[in-house]
Amino acid sequence: xxxxxxxxxxxxxxxxxxxxxxxxxxxxxxxxxxxxxxxxxxxxxxxxxxxxxxxxxxxxxxxxxxxxxxxxxxxxxxxxxxxxxxxxxxxxxxxxxxxxxxxxxxxxxxxxxxxxxxxxxxxxxxxxxxxxxxxxxxxxxxxxxxxxxxxxxxxxx
Amino acid sequence: xxxxxxxxxxxxxxxxxxxxxxxxxxxxxxxxxxxxxxxxxxxxxxxxxxxxxxxxxxxxxxxx
Numbered sequence: 001x002x003x004x005x006x007x008x009x010x011x012x013x014x015x016x017x018x019x020x021x022x023x024x025x026x027x028x029x030x031x032x033x034x035x036x037x038x039x040x041x042x043x044x045x046x047x048x049x050x051x052x053x054x055x056x057x058x059x060x061x062x063x064x065x066x067x068x069x070x071x072x073x074x075x076x077x078x079x080x081x082x083x084x085x086x087x088x089x090x091x092x093x094x095x096x097x098x099x100x101x102x103x104x105x106x107x108x109x110x111x112x113x114x115x116x117x118x119x120x121x122x123x124x125x126x127x128x129x130x131x132x133x134x135x136x137x138x139x140x141x142x143x144x145x146x147x148x149x150x151x152x153x154x155x156x157x
Numbered sequence: 158x159x160x161x162x163x164x165x166x167x168x169x170x171x172x173x174x175x176x177x178x179x180x181x182x183x184x185x186x187x188x189x190x191x192x193x194x195x196x197x198x199x200x201x202x203x204x205x206x207x208x209x210x211x212x213x214x215x216x217x218x219x220x221x
Binding site: 074079085 | 178179182183184186187190196198199201202
């Protein structure tokens, strides 16, 4: 990964998370001020805005660190592009995904067997099945898309 | 299996593991693991190492 790409990616993350954070914060403050009940407790929106705002702050720190010292940027680039570390990260991500998929599978079966009256009825059941099916089908779709983009890259070279 | 050929070539070229890692764009630990035979590098990385040490793939990575 090139230096410019990392800077561009960090800037994008910072801008998007800033926008999301401010939107959540504004909606939370406005709805609290005017007593508009968007959700059961508007305090949740204020709390939720903390997450994207912290992400934006972390991205800002990373960017300022890169600007201050180009040597550090080189070490960041190496850490992000070292094929061994990339492979390790991918393996860890894949294992985490498999575990989460298993948990989702168990949650779906447990929910269906324990609360059969909620099948096709409750929002929770629908969310679980959509997440479970999504985790199964999206994997295949992404594999196909990545294969396609790789073969396109090969043809272009 | 240890990659002694690579280690010898690196020492002959008077390049430290850290410097070689910097040239080929990996961490020092990766170079160390390749030399100790605990990591199989990709062909792309092998070629970059060969270029950095001015050797061929046969010189560094071919086992008789």
